[in-house]
Amino acid sequence: EAGVVQSPRYKIIEKKQPVAFWCNPISGHNTLYWYRQNLGQGPELLIRYENEEAVDDSQLPKDRFSAERLKGVDSTLKIQPAELGDSAVYLCASSLGGLPSGGYTFGSGTRLTVV
């Protein structure tokens, strides 16, 4: 079974430029999460999807971040415009039934550097 697939693995952009990250969750997993992990910190939730619906986006900086999950499968996270403080690893995770069914499966992440 393929795991959670993310691309690109690395991205370097200049500040004020746009950037997008893509995630393909494990087949059949209806719940998808985007987390951000700053250097030396644990991941922090940005947004959670149940199928196509964003059910928790309270931590998403909506002035510059947006996300979508078309057809309840793949998801894209976008930043426009990027700021220096956005440099971090952006992790996608998926789960079959949320916390009661077990922990989430994470992808390898996209390491973003804003210069």
Next chain:
Amino acid sequence: QKEVEQDPGPLSVPEGAIVSLNCTYSNSAFQYFMWYRQYSRKGPELLMYTYSSGNKEDGRFTAQVDKSSKYISLFIRDSQPSDSATYLCAMGGGSEKLVFGKGTKLTVNP
């Protein structure tokens, strides 16, 4: 006070040592407790999953949850150099939001 506190270390031990990793938390609503292992430049990998209080053992790994003290632990027996990684505690309950500790960086020296 942060919801989850974890000593970032670093922790360095000789091969074969018993390793103890810990987290404390403040949110009484947490019911699900996890330990993730994260190798350099990789995503977190689920190691142990526990619901409510008690112990769970899987090979060389034992997870303990003490809800009365709001304290969780991960023990690694007969530690190996391949165990060198950052260990993240994570917990949730009520909502689907997982809250992570900062992670403890462990090095097991041959």
